[in-house]
Amino acid sequence: DSGVTQTPKHxxxxxxxxxxxxCSPRSGDLSVYWYQQSLDQGLQFLIQYYNGEERAKGNILExxxxxxxxxxxxxxxxxxxxxxxxxxxxxxxxxxxxxxNEQFFGPGTRLTVL
Amino acid sequence: ELKVEQNPLFxxxxxxKNYTIYCNYxxxxxxxxxxxxxxxxxxxxxxxxxxxxxxxxEGRLMASLDTKARLSTLHITAAVHDxxxxxxxxxxxxxxxxxxxxxxxxxxxxxxx
Numbered sequence: 001d002s003g004v005t006q007t008p009k010h011x012x013x014x015x016x017x018x019x020x021x022x023c024s025p026r027s028g029d030l031s032v033y034w035y036q037q038s039l040d041q042g043l044q045f046l047i048q049y050y051n052g053e054e055r056a057k058g059n060i061l062e063x064x065x066x067x068x069x070x071x072x073x074x075x076x077x078x079x080x081x082x083x084x085x086x087x088x089x090x091x092x093x094x095x096x097x098x099x100x101n102e103q104f105f106g107p108g109t110r111l112t113v114l
Numbered sequence: 115e116l117k118v119e120q121n122p123l124f125x126x127x128x129x130x131k132n133y134t135i136y137c138n139y140x141x142x143x144x145x146x147x148x149x150x151x152x153x154x155x156x157x158x159x160x161x162x163x164x165x166x167x168x169x170x171x172e173g174r175l176m177a178s179l180d181t182k183a184r185l186s187t188l189h190i191t192a193a194v195h196d197x198x199x200x201x202x203x204x205x206x207x208x209x210x211x212x213x214x215x216x217x218x219x220x221x222x223x224x225x226x227x
Binding site: 002033035042043044045048056058090092094101102103104105106107108110 | 145147149154155156157158159162202204206213214215216217219220
């Protein structure tokens with residue numbers, strides 16, 4: 001158990017809908033990262049927040065958005081869902097100030113778009 | 115754009131044998147990570163390699179880093195069935211504001227009795 005929690009574990013929805021994925025980082029971690037894992041794209045970085053501020057953006061679609069709240073939990077919002085958005089979404093947390101800058105991954109949310 | 119390539123992508127080996135997974139990356143990096151993923155599960159951190167020549171070992175797994183060649187290896191010694199999983203290498207390039215990971219495609223390891 002990495003200490004990172006994600007809810008829900010599974011999400012089944014229809015095309016065109018909007019969903020919100022939630023992540024709580026490890027205690028003491030200020031940085032939250034979102035990754036998408038799919039069969040065709042592999043593991044891809046989406047976005048990073050540090051202490052409430054967006055710090056880095058990867059291959060995140062305009063239909064997707066995220067935020068980090070004052071209590072450091074983060075939410076990833078996916079809208080106008082398409083079949084191709086079906087994937088495993090991971091949140092990771094870490095502490096930028098340590099040399100290792102290790103990222104610890106949550107259990108993931110499996111999104112299925114029908 | 116940073117590219118990370120692993121090979122092989124699929125590896126089927128017998129228990130007791132040795133093998134090496136290779137991870138090549140395209141630009142200078144200050145950190146390389148190895149993760150393990152069981153089917154449908156999360157990523158478990160195995161090793162963090164920080165400098166040229168770094169070598170780390172845990173049980174039957176040993177990871178090394180050659181920053182000049184932009185190459186990391188994950189060596190498996192005397193494989194056992196419990197090592198069956200997908201192994202990912204990931205490279206971090208420290209940016210002023212964070213440190214995203216770029217992952218390789220993963221190596222799916224199957225250890226047969």
